[in-house]
Amino acid sequence: MTTALQPFGFDTDSFEAFLAQRAEPDWLLSMRRQSWDTYSKLAWPTRDHEEWIRTDIRTFRIENFRPPIQAPPASVAPPGLLTREVELAGACVSINSHSTSHWLAPQLASKGVLFGSLPELLADNADRLRPHLERQIVLPGYDKFAALTSAFWIGGQLLFVPRGVRVELPLHSLAALTADGVDLQKTLVILEEGAEATMLSETASLSVDVEAGNVVGSAPAESRGLHAGITEIVQGAGSRLRYVNLQNWGTGVWHFAHQKARLERDAGLQWTLAALGGKTAKVNQQVELAGKRSECQVNGVMFTEGRQHFSYHTLQHHQAPETRSDFLYKSALQDKSRTVWRGMIKVDPAAQKTDGYQRNDNLLLSDTSRADSIPGLEIEADDVRCTHGSTSGNVEEELIFYACSRGLTRREAVRLIVTGFFQQVLDRITIPSVRDALVNAIAQRVREYR
Amino acid sequence: MATDLLTITDLHVSVDDKPILRGVNLRMQRGETHALMGPNGSGKSTLGLALMGHPKYVVTQGAIELNGVDLLAMEADARARAGIFMAFQRPVAIPGVKMADFLRHATTNVRFPDRKEGEQLIPMKDFRKELRAKMDHLRMDVEFARRYVNDGFSGGEMKRAEILQMAMLQPKFAILDETDSGLDADAVRLASESIAEIGRNNMGLLIITHHDKLLEHNPPDFTHVMLGGRIVETGGVELAAELYSQGYDRIRRTYPEAEAENRAMLDHDEPQLSAVERE
Ligand SMILES: Nc1ncnc2c1ncn2[C@@H]1O[C@H](COP(=O)(O)OP(=O)(O)OP(=O)(O)O)[C@@H](O)[C@H]1O
Numbered sequence: 228m229t230t231a232l233q234p235f236g237f238d239t240d241s242f243e244a245f246l247a248q249r250a251e252p253d254w255l256l257s258m259r260r261q262s263w264d265t266y267s268k269l270a271w272p273t274r275d276h277e278e279w280i281r282t283d284i285r286t287f288r289i290e291n292f293r294p295p296i297q298a299p300p301a302s303v304a305p306p307g308l309l310t311r312e313v314e315l316a317g318a319c320v321s322i323n324s325h326s327t328s329h330w331l332a333p334q335l336a337s338k339g340v341l342f343g344s345l346p347e348l349l350a351d352n353a354d355r356l357r358p359h360l361e362r363q364i365v366l367p368g369y370d371k372f373a374a375l376t377s378a379f380w381i382g383g384q385l386l387f388v389p390r391g392v393r394v395e396l397p398l399h400s401l402a403a404l405t406a407d408g409v410d411l412q413k414t415l416v417i418l419e420e421g422a423e424a425t426m427l428s429e430t431a432s433l434s435v436d437v438e439a440g441n442v443v444g445s446a447p448a449e450s451r452g453l454h455a456g457i458t459e460i461v462q463g464a465g466s467r468l469r470y471v472n473l474q475n476w477g478t479g480v481w482h483f484a485h486q487k488a489r490l491e492r493d494a495g496l497q498w499t500l501a502a503l504g505g506k507t508a509k510v511n512q513q514v515e516l517a518g519k520r521s522e523c524q525v526n527g528v529m530f531t532e533g534r535q536h537f538s539y540h541t542l543q544h545h546q547a548p549e550t551r552s553d554f555l556y557k558s559a560l561q562d563k564s565r566t567v568w569r570g571m572i573k574v575d576p577a578a579q580k581t582d583g584y585q586r587n588d589n590l591l592l593s594d595t596s597r598a599d600s601i602p603g604l605e606i607e608a609d610d611v612r613c614t615h616g617s618t619s620g621n622v623e624e625e626l627i628f629y630a631c632s633r634g635l636t637r638r639e640a641v642r643l644i645v646t647g648f649f650q651q652v653l654d655r656i657t658i659p660s661v662r663d664a665l666v667n668a669i670a671q672r673v674r675e676y677r
Numbered sequence: 678m679a680t681d682l683l684t685i686t687d688l689h690v691s692v693d694d695k696p697i698l699r700g701v702n703l704r705m706q707r708g709e710t711h712a713l714m715g716p717n718g719s720g721k722s723t724l725g726l727a728l729m730g731h732p733k734y735v736v737t738q739g740a741i742e743l744n745g746v747d748l749l750a751m752e753a754d755a756r757a758r759a760g761i762f763m764a765f766q767r768p769v770a771i772p773g774v775k776m777a778d779f780l781r782h783a784t785t786n787v788r789f790p791d792r793k794e795g796e797q798l799i800p801m802k803d804f805r806k807e808l809r810a811k812m813d814h815l816r817m818d819v820e821f822a823r824r825y826v827n828d829g830f831s832g833g834e835m836k837r838a839e840i841l842q843m844a845m846l847q848p849k850f851a852i853l854d855e856t857d858s859g860l861d862a863d864a865v866r867l868a869s870e871s872i873a874e875i876g877r878n879n880m881g882l883l884i885i886t887h888h889d890k891l892l893e894h895n896p897p898d899f900t901h902v903m904l905g906g907r908i909v910e911t912g913g914v915e916l917a918a919e920l921y922s923q924g925y926d927r928i929r930r931t932y933p934e935a936e937a938e939n940r941a942m943l944d945h946d947e948p949q950l951s952a953v954e955r956e
């Protein structure tokens with residue numbers, strides 16, 4: 228396999244060359260062109276932008292990356308972390324934006340479920356999927372990264388569950404990056420009225436033996452990469468979704484993600500967001516409770532180390548009466564890592580009798596780590612209950628001593644206390660394989676504490 | 678078995694550079710019961726915590742040895758594995774960590790002192806069976822094991838949980854720091870009986886108490902009185918009886934120097950003391 232670098236980066240020529248290669252319907256091409264236009268007009272965010280005050284991306288250079296138009300240098304990826312001993316209803320894998328495999332249980336396909344690579348499924352179902360692509364609940368103009376992804380997305384997954392269909396077993400997707408790889412993707416999760424599903428999605432960095440075209444393991448931690456992604460979850464009335472995101476890139480990957488869900492009447496979403504990898508991760512996570520009595524639970528689990536920087540902006544937007552949102556984010560920070568969490572509960576005038584909750588707890592495992600937590604409320608209805616809070620603190624020496632006095636080594640004690648810190652959020656996750664994967668990942672990361 | 682010997686020689690301990698213990702001597706054999714009494718703030722808990730290896734309690738002089746082996750050179754976890762245990766006056770909560778998981782880890786480490794981190798724990802089935810039997814014995818609900826360590830426990834539950842841990846870890850020497858406080862009359866009797874059953878003859882017990890019930894079931898071979906960071910008097914069971922019937926007046930009068938030091942320590946930290954008294 229040849230690895231000649233493409234002569235172009237992210238410019239209008241390369242964009243046009245990319246479009247020429249796509250064989251996509253005109254409506255989609257024109258959407259992409261509009262977004263490209265937006266992208267070209269927008270400046271890169273700087274620390275003058277309110278959302279970027281604490282997140283420095285001056286060392287990010289789009290010129291260092293090339294659009295991932297070529298086929299990836301490998302065709303297989305190792306299994307993910309989330310699915311140990313889990314029976315699946317379908318799975319898909321992509322490497323550097325390109326789908327390398329996908330399958331779906333035939334009995335689900337025959338019920339009209341679509342699952343797999345979005346571009347591939349789009350080729351066969353263009354008319355059916357058009358309204359879902361045109362919806363664009365993540366606005367291309369939100370920022371430069373949203374515009375870039377809207378214009379230039381190459382890969383991504385689609386899960387479509389028709390009205391009333393219940394998918395019992397989980398579906399799994401793994402997106403992988405190789406050194407200098409780019410993951411530009413759009414993911415759509417569409418549940419029609421009364422549908423039910425569980426989707427587990429995760430990311431990983433791989434190192435590849437280029438000669439043999441084989442994956443040889445996980446990439447050297449610092450190998451460079453870029454992810455720019457948009458995830459849109461749209462749930463019809465009474466639908467139920469459990470959605471799990473595990474961001475587990477190597478620590479050289481820039482991660483820019485816009486994730487948004489919209490829920491109709493009586494819909495329920497349990498959304499688990501775990502983040503362990505990446506160099507700098509900037510994530511916008513928004514939930515629109517658009518229909519009466521819709522409800523969303525978000526479980527955030529983060530562990531940062533080295534010089535990782537995670538910045539999360541969350542919005543729980545209550546638009547209809549009697550809606551409920553419950554966001555709990557917990558982070559542990561080691562070394563010189565840093566997290567920024569800015570949460571907002573917004574309640575529209577119509578959204579009476581809503582119940583909004585948000586909380587962010589941070590456990591600092593070093594003196595050089597730092598967590599900024601900025602909860603916020605914007606309430607325009609008068610009959611609501613909204614609570615928010617945040618905490619930051621160190622591992623208490625008294626707790627360590629107590630555990631040590633029972634024969635645990637200091638490290639075992641700290642590990643136990645750190646997993647205990649996460650237990651409250653882990654207890655809310657109803658998928659055992661996900662819980663186990665996160666507990667293991669956290670326990671492995673905890674090193675000597677002071 | 679009765680040959681295990683714990684010796685404390687001329688022990689001086691400071692907290693935040695403030696001297697608390699000023700030359701404590703104590704010699705305990707496994708199988709003996711020692712009562713440690715003394716007014717508030719005299720340094721009883723400090724002695725226990727220094728024995729257990731709390732990093733805040735800095736030994737500035739003296740020695741602690743278990744069968745001639747220097748305990749001061751060991752961290753708290755190594756001391757636990759060497760057979761030292763302390764039931765704390767104020768145990769801390771570890772949110773999110775289930776009692777059963779915590780105790781399984783602890784029991785494995787103490788029973789297999791050479792276990793390396795990450796090596797197997799004692800089998801779940803055996804552990805559960807043993808834990809359940811011991812909980813039954815202490816009349817603790819099985820639900821207890823699934824709760825988080827000391828998290829939201831009542832005062833009495835906390836003390837019972839400490840006794841349960843002692844029962845599981847089977848130490849050579851146990852310091853019981855006011856394990857009878859915060860318990861109602863029935864609970865004190867149950868705790869006293871359990872301690873007698875688990876500990877007497879089998880362990881060296883250092884019982885810190887202000888009440889008589891615990892000692893009634895665990896009659897001390899020796900009673901030590903602490904004042905101003907020193908053991909000022911040692912006697913038999915009759916000394917304990919004198920102290921809880923008549924208080925510390927005689928002691929204070931007999932040892933005015935120690936009494937002055939005790940007072941000085943108390944004056945130093947009123948807020949700390951009021952927290953102690955509230956309990
Ligand atoms: N961690 C600490 N920080 C500051 N001062 C301490 C600390 N531990 C003990 N002291 C001080 O040392 C002195 C002895 O305290 P200690 O707790 O050992 O007394 P005690 O005999 O156990 O009293 P009580 O009967 O009230 O439990 C007190 O003046 C106390 O305030």
Ligand SMILES: [Mg+2]
Nearest residue numbers: 721722723766
């Ligand atoms: Mg005390």
